[in-house]
Amino acid sequence: MSEMVKFGAIIYAKDMQALSEFYLKMFDLSVLHKTDKLVSIGGGGFNVVVHAPPEEIPERKFNAVKLYIAVESLNTAKSKAEGLGGKALKGEWSNSIFKVCNIADPEGNHIQLREFLQ
Known part of the structure; x- marks a missing residue:
C-alpha cells in the first residue's frame, strides 16, 4: 500500500x-507489517490490525473491535x-507515521x- x-x-485477539x-x-488480504504485538493486514484500501490487547482489561471496559479514523x-x-456527547480518553502515543x-x-x-x- x-x-x-x-x-x-x-481487532484485539x-x-x-x-x-x-x-x-x-x-x-484475500496481505500482511503489511508484523511484530510480536500486532499483525497489520490489508488490501483494496482497507487495513485490519490484529493486535494483542495492550493490557488485561475487563470485557465491559474494552471492545474487541475498535475502529480507527484519520x-x-x-x-x-x-x-x-x-461536544457530541462522547469522551476523550487519556493518553497519546506516536510512531514515525502518526500520533x-x-x-x-x-x-x-x-x-x-x-x-x-x-
Missing part, C-alpha cells in the same frame, strides 16, 4: 496468528467528540484517532 490508509479496524490467518484467507487534528477531534489517541462514542465504544505526521 503506497497510500496512507485512513480507515480500518483494530487472544490468538493473533489464528485470527490473522482468518482475515487473510477470508478476505483526522487533521487530535485536539480538534477530541473537543468535537466531547494517536482514543475517544469513546456516547455508548462507550472506543475509537482510535490518528493524526498523520507527514
Whole structure:
C-alpha cells in the first residue's frame, strides 16, 4: 500500500496468528507489517490490525473491535467528540507515521484517532 490508509479496524485477539490467518484467507488480504504485538493486514484500501490487547482489561471496559479514523487534528477531534456527547480518553502515543489517541462514542465504544505526521 503506497497510500496512507485512513480507515480500518483494530481487532484485539487472544490468538493473533489464528485470527490473522482468518482475515487473510477470508478476505484475500496481505500482511503489511508484523511484530510480536500486532499483525497489520490489508488490501483494496482497507487495513485490519490484529493486535494483542495492550493490557488485561475487563470485557465491559474494552471492545474487541475498535475502529480507527484519520483526522487533521487530535485536539480538534477530541473537543468535537466531547461536544457530541462522547469522551476523550487519556493518553497519546506516536510512531514515525502518526500520533494517536482514543475517544469513546456516547455508548462507550472506543475509537482510535490518528493524526498523520507527514
